[in-house]
Amino acid sequence: MKIFILTIFLMVGCVSSKHHRTNTNIPSVQPVPVEFEDLDLNEDGDVSVSEVKKFNEMSRQSSPAVETRSPTIITVSILGATLLMCLLCAIMKCKKSE
Numbered sequence: 499m500k501i502f503i504l505t506i507f508l509m510v511g512c513v514s515s516k517h518h519r520t521n522t523n524i525p526s527v528q529p530v531p532v533e534f535e536d537l538d539l540n541e542d543g544d545v546s547v548s549e550v551k552k553f554n555e556m557s558r559q560s561s562p563a564v565e566t567r568s569p570t571i572i573t574v575s576i577l578g579a580t581l582l583m584c585l586l587c588a589i590m591k592c593k594k595s596e
Contacts, residue, residue, distance in 0.1 A: 532553075539549045 537545050537549060537553050539552060
């Protein structure tokens with residue numbers, strides 16, 4: 499009977515009455531408008547290849563990077579808590595059987 503109730507409880511999460519259509523269109527990155535004065539670093543009126551490279555490096559450094567620290571910490575915490583609970587359940591079950 500316990501296995502039947504557990505199976506029903508676990509399978510309820512697999513059933514859904516509404517089907518949500520997910521949007522798979524990922525919006526493209528919009529280009530940022532750049533002023534000529536920002537691109538022309540030596541202010542000679544011409545934009546050279548080296549100026550474009552320097553500008554790209556500066557814009558890459560100022561762009562925010564994807565933060566991975568918080569999701570990693572949360573995932574490791576959840577895994578640790580799950581393993582701790584499994585260990586505690588195993589210890590309690592061993593003490594009951596003695």
